[in-house]
Amino acid sequence: xxxxxxxxxxxxxxxxxxxxxxxxxxxxxxxxxxxxxxxxxxxxxxxxxxxxxxxxxxxxxxxxxxxxxxxxxxxxxxxxxxxxxxxxxxxxxxxxxxxxxxxxxxxxxxxxxxxxxxxxxxxxxxxxxxxxxxxxxxxxxxxxxxxxxxxxxxxxxxxxxxxxxxxxxxxxxxxxxxxxxxxxxxxxxxxxxxxxxxxxxxxxxxxxxxxxxxxxxxxxxxxxxxxxxxxxxxxxxxxxxxxxxxxxxxxxxxxxxxxxxxxxxxxxxxxxxxxxxxxxxxxxxxxxxxxxxxxxxxxxxxxxxxxxxxx
Amino acid sequence: xxxxxxxxxxxxxxxxxxxxxxxxxxxxxxxxxxxxxxxxxxxxxxxxxxxxxxxxxxxxxxxxxxxxxxxxxxxxxxxxxxxxxxxxxxxxxxxxxxxxxxxxx
Numbered sequence: 001x002x003x004x005x006x007x008x009x010x011x012x013x014x015x016x017x018x019x020x021x022x023x024x025x026x027x028x029x030x031x032x033x034x035x036x037x038x039x040x041x042x043x044x045x046x047x048x049x050x051x052x053x054x055x056x057x058x059x060x061x062x063x064x065x066x067x068x069x070x071x072x073x074x075x076x077x078x079x080x081x082x083x084x085x086x087x088x089x090x091x092x093x094x095x096x097x098x099x100x101x102x103x104x105x106x107x108x109x110x111x112x113x114x115x116x117x118x119x120x121x122x123x124x125x126x127x128x129x130x131x132x133x134x135x136x137x138x139x140x141x142x143x144x145x146x147x148x149x150x151x152x153x154x155x156x157x158x159x160x161x162x163x164x165x166x167x168x169x170x171x172x173x174x175x176x177x178x179x180x181x182x183x184x185x186x187x188x189x190x191x192x193x194x195x196x197x198x199x200x201x202x203x204x205x206x207x208x209x210x211x212x213x214x215x216x217x218x219x220x221x222x223x224x225x226x227x228x229x230x231x232x233x234x235x236x237x238x239x240x241x242x243x244x245x246x247x248x249x250x251x252x253x254x255x256x257x258x259x260x261x262x263x264x265x266x267x268x269x270x271x272x273x274x275x276x277x278x279x280x281x282x283x284x285x286x287x288x289x290x291x292x293x294x295x296x297x298x299x300x301x302x303x304x305x306x307x308x309x310x311x
Numbered sequence: 312x313x314x315x316x317x318x319x320x321x322x323x324x325x326x327x328x329x330x331x332x333x334x335x336x337x338x339x340x341x342x343x344x345x346x347x348x349x350x351x352x353x354x355x356x357x358x359x360x361x362x363x364x365x366x367x368x369x370x371x372x373x374x375x376x377x378x379x380x381x382x383x384x385x386x387x388x389x390x391x392x393x394x395x396x397x398x399x400x401x402x403x404x405x406x407x408x409x410x411x412x413x414x415x416x
Binding site for chain 2: 041044045060071074077078080083084085086087271272274
């Protein structure tokens, strides 16, 4: 649908900045488990590696093995003992073997000749201010600073993800609180586009929407044919309403999309699609870009509103 | 070797020997970031596993040459031969299963 030529109109637009976000989104609180995982990863990355004489769980062992079982017929393979990637039973039998030892172990009834070439032990360093300074390449970060920095990163990701996830919900609330005069032909067009989208969606999964029974559609979508069609059509009608509000905002704020904006968008599409920019311009015309900006502008404004609330 | 970043010049060489996990990603894709994180953690626990990352935003030709239609796409490669291709986000257990299957297989 070409949003620039709509006959439908907004009678009264509800201001998205009046939507009570406290009922929709939660304020950020640090994820302590994720923080601990992150700190453990930093310690693991800075683990001290040393040679060992006897294999213990978690050691890195370089070994060669011979067996009628082809899995255990390898030259100079690395094993992280106890991680069960090579084989649980085999790895358990490595524990206690010495460097340079040649022995035969039994795995699943097969004899496996093993030669231990090298044992490397990884020791996790403690999380101290001194170590943190060392790991952060000359900066004067302390453990507390590092935690603070990581929490700030978590917060930034949380805010950006929440804004993206909840902007649609705010749009729906705004649409429900606004009044529109929708053109019948445009409603029909939105429904036709929704139906075409629905069929394409099923087709991309190898299904013919028109040939499916109500039961098959329910199995695929959890909704009856009628419910699912209404759901998709509703989504398209919401998009039409959002585009109308977006147009109002663009006019009200004198927002202008320039040729430079278009060129930047072409460049982005070119990178995303892996196509030459001239190829992109054939399908991604200025009108397509403008239409897309109408949809996106309003969404982006709501995202900013949510972000500023969560800061 | 752990994690290497590929470009048009070094890609063939990076995947030519041993077992390699190739991660085709783009900078804006959220599941790609999640997968990157999982791979980063795996390289710490299994530094002997080679991971090659290909940013298809910067290296479009590699994406086209390898028929990458969506990101993330992970290729499990041994001695230059693609053994399996997985499109979409994989969790840690799934990747570990593939390592067990192909690195030791």
